[in-house]
Amino acid sequence: MAALPLAQDLTPGLAARLASIALGHVGREYPFASGHVSAAPGDWGPPSALHPMFHGSFDWHSCVHGHWLLARILRLGPDLAECRTIRARFDRVFTPENAAGEIAYLQRPASAGFERPYGWAWLLKLAAELGVADGSLAPRWAEALQPLAGLVADRFRRFLPKADYPVRAGVHANTAFALTLALDYARAAPDGALAELIVSKATSWYGGDRDCQAWEPCGDEFLSPALMEAELMRRILAPDAFRTWLSGFLPCAASGRPETLFTPAGVSDRNDGKIAHLDGLNLSRAWCWRGIAAALEVGDPLRARAEQAVRDHLAASLPHLADSYAGEHWLASFALLALEPIPGT
Numbered sequence: 001m002a003a004l005p006l007a008q009d010l011t012p013g014l015a016a017r018l019a020s021i022a023l024g025h026v027g028r029e030y031p032f033a034s035g036h037v038s039a040a041p042g043d044w045g046p047p048s049a050l051h052p053m054f055h056g057s058f059d060w061h062s063c064v065h066g067h068w069l070l071a072r073i074l075r076l077g078p079d080l081a082e083c084r085t086i087r088a089r090f091d092r093v094f095t096p097e098n099a100a101g102e103i104a105y106l107q108r109p110a111s112a113g114f115e116r117p118y119g120w121a122w123l124l125k126l127a128a129e130l131g132v133a134d135g136s137l138a139p140r141w142a143e144a145l146q147p148l149a150g151l152v153a154d155r156f157r158r159f160l161p162k163a164d165y166p167v168r169a170g171v172h173a174n175t176a177f178a179l180t181l182a183l184d185y186a187r188a189a190p191d192g193a194l195a196e197l198i199v200s201k202a203t204s205w206y207g208g209d210r211d212c213q214a215w216e217p218c219g220d221e222f223l224s225p226a227l228m229e230a231e232l233m234r235r236i237l238a239p240d241a242f243r244t245w246l247s248g249f250l251p252c253a254a255s256g257r258p259e260t261l262f263t264p265a266g267v268s269d270r271n272d273g274k275i276a277h278l279d280g281l282n283l284s285r286a287w288c289w290r291g292i293a294a295a296l297e298v299g300d301p302l303r304a305r306a307e308q309a310v311r312d313h314l315a316a317s318l319p320h321l322a323d324s325y326a327g328e329h330w331l332a333s334f335a336l337l338a339l340e341p342i343p344g345t
Helices: 012-023 060-076 083-093 096-106 118-131 139-162 175-188 192-206 225-236 239-249 277-295 301-320 331-339
Strands: none
Touching (some): 012 060, 060 118, 118 139, 139 175, 139 192, 175 225, 192 225, 225 277, 277 301, 277 331
16 A cells, blocks of 8 residues: 555554544434524425435534545545545435535525535535545546535625624634635635635734633633634745734743643543534644644744644544544544644645
């Protein structure tokens, strides 16, 4: 098997484990937590009828990013044994008919805000992965998904101009996370208008932030409001400009403060779906700290602290990806984000 071009933490064996976890839930229809809004009596149906493409993994957005994980593994490690199963699944899932069903659902008036912005962002992240034109994935999968991605991208274009304020909570509504993933799509598509809108909105929301207090974690967060904002700004600013911004945003970080940002969250009950979010917080913090560290100059004292924070947060939650279905249906995707190398490093 060819060596995987991954961060050293992501071995072929671990990549195979992540794929196996995702394959175990993307096709599991129940239990399913629906965000469905009924517009009339009888306006309901089983998950597979409402969402012919994404009806597994407990909820729509987790099913979407479970497929992103599989697509990413398929590209990074095409010789892994799990890839045959992934390809067969994608042939069944990514069809024009299934995409048309998802589009019909989203075009219902009652679905105007469905999965905004978290599910939207993951859908675009998946589309970007399937659409990378290096020939390693089947073009028919990207072609089937593209009309749905186009609809979601248009919703971002219509939503962002009227979103006067960011959402800083470390859960699904977090706007820094959504813009980070959507920007990946906009740059890969390419969709210059969407990319410009995202950069403009991120700058207006976060560009002037200073002296972040980092009052986290809350009891059910899976994203760091502080670090997610920093990771987004890393992606939109030139390196020198980002380092200047970061020094104002976290002025004491080189001294290890706020301490909470460097300390993994404890998870008291992994069978509790909300408390299990904290494993995701640890993994997403590792992802953010890895990106921040890569943007810092060698010798910067924050770089060493950030790299140690990556190791500490991974150690706290990477062993627990499948302890309970409360985490199993989504945590592997965040583990893959945390384990991948940062482009350009």
